[in-house]
Amino acid sequence: MMKICLILVLLFPLIANGLQTCEQCISSGNHYCADTKLCNSPVCLNTITVALNCPHAPNATYDDHEARTKWLPLFGAGATNEKMAQKCFDNNWPTMKLSKRILVNCSDPSPILPTTQCAMITAVDTTQRILVLSFRATVGGTQMGEEILNYFVGKKQFFDVGMIFEFFYDAYVALWNGGLSTEIRNLKYKYPDYEVWVTGHSLGAALASVGASWIVKTGLFNPNNVKVFTAGQPRTGDYNYALWHQNTFAYSFRVVHHHDIVPHVPFQYEVVDHDKMYHHRTEVWYNNDMSEGSPYQICPEADGLYCVNQQLDLSWNDHTHYFNTDLNVYGDQGCPKKN
Numbered sequence: 001m002m003k004i005c006l007i008l009v010l011l012f013p014l015i016a017n018g019l020q021t022c023e024q025c026i027s028s029g030n031h032y033c034a035d036t037k038l039c040n041s042p043v044c045l046n047t048i049t050v051a052l053n054c055p056h057a058p059n060a061t062y063d064d065h066e067a068r069t070k071w072l073p074l075f076g077a078g079a080t081n082e083k084m085a086q087k088c089f090d091n092n093w094p095t096m097k098l099s100k101r102i103l104v105n106c107s108d109p110s111p112i113l114p115t116t117q118c119a120m121i122t123a124v125d126t127t128q129r130i131l132v133l134s135f136r137a138t139v140g141g142t143q144m145g146e147e148i149l150n151y152f153v154g155k156k157q158f159f160d161v162g163m164i165f166e167f168f169y170d171a172y173v174a175l176w177n178g179g180l181s182t183e184i185r186n187l188k189y190k191y192p193d194y195e196v197w198v199t200g201h202s203l204g205a206a207l208a209s210v211g212a213s214w215i216v217k218t219g220l221f222n223p224n225n226v227k228v229f230t231a232g233q234p235r236t237g238d239y240n241y242a243l244w245h246q247n248t249f250a251y252s253f254r255v256v257h258h259h260d261i262v263p264h265v266p267f268q269y270e271v272v273d274h275d276k277m278y279h280h281r282t283e284v285w286y287n288n289d290m291s292e293g294s295p296y297q298i299c300p301e302a303d304g305l306y307c308v309n310q311q312l313d314l315s316w317n318d319h320t321h322y323f324n325t326d327l328n329v330y331g332d333q334g335c336p337k338k339n
């Protein structure tokens with residue numbers, strides 16, 4: 001009896017410690033083990049050190065069919081002119097109607113770089129009661145080059161939430177002041193209880209993350225009515241921004257194609273200022289060509305050594321192709337319907 005008691009007393013701290021949730025474990029200054037699901041596991045392959053990465057299933061269901069038939073045409077519509085944007089809807093989602101296209105100068109005032117433009121569209125489906133904000137990707141290599149240069153320029157405070165990259169912040173504000181603010185207030189007035197679908201690819205993905213966060217922080221929309229769906233998103237903000245985003249949006253998917261380079265930039269551990277940048281949940285990783293029927297992984301960590309972060313050989317071609325579609329031309333072709 002005595003012996004058993006002694007053993008229990010000796011073991012108790014270990015057991016109690018081990019049974020903590022990941023969040024409890026990390027907030028008490030320890031490391032959580034994703035493999036053993038124990039706090040301070042002596043042997044561990046995948047150690048989690050930040051609460052952002054505590055493994056969780058997403059609160060919403062990912063739907064590959066909806067991604068191909070709805071979100072993909074929305075990427076296309078956001079990336080082209082008015083006429084072709086409406087064609088993207090007519091071909092794939094006939095009840096969706098273009099509301100407005102906004103095109104602004106979005107470069108920072110750097111004297112050595114050419115002016116670049118940012119674009120987006122809004123659209124309304126009065127049958128399915130959905131509003132859309134779709135942001136355009138980078139056009140050609142120049143803008144991506146400028147983005148990468150701007151990564152080192154700085155970050156800006158995003159409301160009381162955290163820091164985001166200055167380039168994304170300024171580009172979003174240019175669109176907001178260039179017509180989005182008025183447009184979204186009009187849409188909200190006309191369709192107050194519609195869902196808002198916010199989306200984009202590449203630079204457009206970062207702007208979608210910022211835009212969804214913006215319309216929630218300004219009190220225009222309730223996050224429960226907002227869906228965020230991005231493809232090939234670069235890291236957009238810091239730890240606090242990522243944590244706030246994933247604690248706020250029940251529906252937020254970040255799709256990554258195979259070895260797409262862009263979700264890896266800027267690198268998480270910057271040499272220059274050591275500010276760690278993080279992705280928010282939920283990454284959906286297609287480790288294949290994304291053709292119809294391809295498998296995918298719903299990644300349980302936001303930005304850990306998991307899914308795409310385990311990849312070292314990175315590809316630009318994978319960045320421009322999502323759902324087996326060349327996004328450089330898809331929108332301008334009016335988003336031809338897939339079989």
Ligand SMILES: *[C@@H]1O[C@H](CO)[C@@H](O)[C@H](O)[C@H]1NC(C)=O
Binds near residue numbers: 105115
């Ligand atoms: C956008 O930039 C171009 C080239 O620098 C300039 O000519 C044009 O006036 C700018 N447009 C606006 C709306 O500022």
Ligand SMILES: *[C@@H]1O[C@H](CO)[C@@H](O)[C@H](O)[C@H]1NC(C)=O
Binds near residue numbers: 247248250
């Ligand atoms: C997701 O679900 C968990 C568990 O039910 C809940 O605690 C959390 O608040 C939800 N997150 C969002 C953003 O709705």
